[in-house]
Amino acid sequence: MTPEEKYELFERKINGELSAKEEGRLLLIINNDKAIADEFRIYKEWSSYLGSNLNLMQEQSDLENNLKEIGNAFFTQKSGEKKAKIIKIPSWGYAVAASIAIILGVYIFTKSKPTYNDFVSIPELSIIERGVENEIINNAEEAFNSKNYDKAGKYLSELLKNDETNSVYLFYYGITLIEQNKSKEASQIFATLQKGSSAYKYRAIWFEALNQLKQDNKDQCIELLKTVPKEAEDYTQAQKLLKKL
Amino acid sequence: MGKSKTHADQKYIEALLNNDTIVLKEIYEKFAPKVVGYIKKNNGDESRAQDIIQETLIAIYKLVKEKGLLLTCPFDAYFFLLCKRKWLNELKKASLKEVTINEEVVSINDESIQHADETLIFEARNELFTEVFEQLGKTCKELLKAIFTIKSMEAVASKLGQSYGYVRKKKSLCIGQLTKMIQSSPKYNRIKNLL
Numbered sequence: 153m154t155p156e157e158k159y160e161l162f163e164r165k166i167n168g169e170l171s172a173k174e175e176g177r178l179l180l181i182i183n184n185d186k187a188i189a190d191e192f193r194i195y196k197e198w199s200s201y202l203g204s205n206l207n208l209m210q211e212q213s214d215l216e217n218n219l220k221e222i223g224n225a226f227f228t229q230k231s232g233e234k235k236a237k238i239i240k241i242p243s244w245g246y247a248v249a250a251s252i253a254i255i256l257g258v259y260i261f262t263k264s265k266p267t268y269n270d271f272v273s274i275p276e277l278s279i280i281e282r283g284v285e286n287e288i289i290n291n292a293e294e295a296f297n298s299k300n301y302d303k304a305g306k307y308l309s310e311l312l313k314n315d316e317t318n319s320v321y322l323f324y325y326g327i328t329l330i331e332q333n334k335s336k337e338a339s340q341i342f343a344t345l346q347k348g349s350s351a352y353k354y355r356a357i358w359f360e361a362l363n364q365l366k367q368d369n370k371d372q373c374i375e376l377l378k379t380v381p382k383e384a385e386d387y388t389q390a391q392k393l394l395k396k397l
Numbered sequence: 398m399g400k401s402k403t404h405a406d407q408k409y410i411e412a413l414l415n416n417d418t419i420v421l422k423e424i425y426e427k428f429a430p431k432v433v434g435y436i437k438k439n440n441g442d443e444s445r446a447q448d449i450i451q452e453t454l455i456a457i458y459k460l461v462k463e464k465g466l467l468l469t470c471p472f473d474a475y476f477f478l479l480c481k482r483k484w485l486n487e488l489k490k491a492s493l494k495e496v497t498i499n500e501e502v503v504s505i506n507d508e509s510i511q512h513a514d515e516t517l518i519f520e521a522r523n524e525l526f527t528e529v530f531e532q533l534g535k536t537c538k539e540l541l542k543a544i545f546t547i548k549s550m551e552a553v554a555s556k557l558g559q560s561y562g563y564v565r566k567k568k569s570l571c572i573g574q575l576t577k578m579i580q581s582s583p584k585y586n587r588i589k590n591l592l
Contacts, residue, residue, distance in 0.1 A: 159573035160566065194576045201526045202572070204463035206545035212455070215416045219454055222418065223447045226425040230433075230443070317531070347452075349528065375444045381491070 153181075158188070162195045209316065217340065266396040268366035271389060274331075277304075277324050296324060301331040319350030326356070330363045338363045354384035361390065370397060406472035413458040424454070428473055432480040440488060449487070453479045456520045464519065466512070474509035479516055521588050529578050537571035544568055 153161075164170050165178055182189045277296040279289050292307035305328035311321050322341055329338035342363065345356035361376035374397050380390035412420035429450055436446040453476065460466055468475065530538070543553045544564070554564045579585050 155573060156566070156570065159569040159576075163565075163569035163572070191576055191580070194579050195572055197522070198526070198572050198575050198579075200463060201523070202530075202541055202545045204459075205523075205527070206542055208459070208462060211416075212458070215413065215458060216451070216455060218416055218418060219421065219451050222422050222425055223451055226422075226429060227443055227447050349524070378442075379444065 158191075159195070162192055165192075166196060166199050213340075213344075216343070220343070266365070266393055268362055271365070271393055272362050273389075274327060279320060292324075296328065301328040304328050305332065317348075319345060319348060319352045323352040323356065323359075326359060326363075330359065330366060333366070335363055335367045354381060355386060358384065358386035358390055361393070365393070373397065402469065404468045404470060404472070407468045409472045409476075410457065410461055410466055410468055413454060414461055421454075424472075424476075425450070428476050431473075431477055435477075435481060436484050439484065441484060445484075445487075449480050449483050453483055456483075456516055459523060460516050460519045466515075468512065470508040470512060475512045478509055478513040482513065482517060518588060525579070525582065525584050525588070528584075529575060529582060532578065533571070533575060537567075537574060540564070540567055541571055 161170075161174070161178055165175070170178065182192060277293050280286075280293050281289075288307050288310050292304055292311060295301075295307060296304035305325060308321050308325040308328060312318065312325060315321060322345055326338050326341035326345070329335075329341065339360060342356040342360035345352045346360070357376055357380050361373050361380070364370075364373040364376060374394065377390045377394045377397070380387055384390070408420060409424055411417070412424070429446070432450055433443060433446040436449060437443070441449075456479070457466070457476075533541075540553075540557070543556060544550065547553050547556070550564055550568075551561055554561045557564065559567075
């Protein structure tokens with residue numbers, strides 16, 4: 153049996169299209185040949201995986217966003233409860249707190265506040281492949297590298313329509329969103345990358361931290377910076393920013 | 398597991414399938430504190446706990462969506478066990494050698510262990526399959542995406558300007574190729590006996 157015939161037999165078995173005679177033949181092959189049995193098992197797993205996963209994307213991302221919101225609300229409320237407990241201090245404590253606040257205020261005032269522009273370093277986009285002519289790719293690269301992020305964003309989103317899990321497109325698209333102050337959309341893109349296993353997994357944490365910094369969400373920025381692992385290329389910068397915050 | 402009766406906590410599984418905000422909130426309120434406590438005691442913090450909880454819920458959702466899951470034990474035990482194992486895996490990955498695990502006495506029955514094992518193996522399989530699918534050639538990848546999202550082979554054939562017979566044959570060849578790729582993956586050999 154050629155591989156072509158074998159896979160066609162598997163496919164027809166999964167779709168319930170085999171005649172009794174063919175069923176018998178497949179069963180005999182599977183019982184006598186462990187390698188083919190193994191192959192059939194994996195083939196079936198693939199059919200099940202593809203049938204489920206290629207359809208889930210939108211639904212899964214809706215669930216993820218909802219869980220993120222519920223989780224954020226739950227954890228913010230939790231830390232709010234804790235803070236309320238800490239406030240119970242004796243009356244003389246207020247004087248001490250006030251003095252500390254003044255000292256801290258002076259300190260913070262004299263210390264410059266780190267900004268997004270101090271830390272951001274936007275990498276160049278390089279997606280044009282030699283010998284491959286693709287106008288959208290060319291336009292995306294040109295617009296991005298000439299800092300025309302609005303245009304670059306549109307081209308990248310066009311590319312993502314046909315290749316929605318492409319981590320390069322996603323990462324650079326996320327940057328164009330930060331640059332256009334579309335913070336929420338950018339967060340969604342970086343969250344997707346952080347969950348994946350691409351080369352942009354850790355860079356996405358750093359850029360999401362910068363996204364939060366740009367929106368003045370200091371606490372979220374700090375939390376994100378703490379999760380940049382040592383092996384990440386942005387680790388040193390992340391630590392530097394963490395110290396300043 | 399055929400003998401066991403479905404547990405009343407199946408409602409939490411359904412909530413994931415239906416993206417039911419009210420019941421999902423209940424999951425956080427009822428079951429998250431124990432997970433947060435465990436992770437904080439074992440070298441983690443709240444933000445890591447939030448991630449682990451979210452990842453665990455998504456892993457359960459994917460399993461249920463593809464294979465179905467009838468919960469025969471309390472959700473609490475199953476969910477906690479999954480979060481705990483996920484967190485221990487994270488610690489192992491980060492190779493924090495100084496980590497000491499503070500174990501808690503939790504009543505865990507065989508069924509919750511079985512459910513948790515199933516979910517983790519399924520997740521490992523999913524990660525491997527996703528990785529391998531990405532390595533597949535462009536033509537096959539696009540064809541399979543079209544077939545499994547459009548669902549009607551005739552519609553795919555007309556969209557691609559190909560005959561029905563061609564699309565059908567190509568589909569089985571592409572899945573065959575994926576099958577070969579999985580068989581030659583070293584990661585597969587590590588989980589193959591568990592699948």
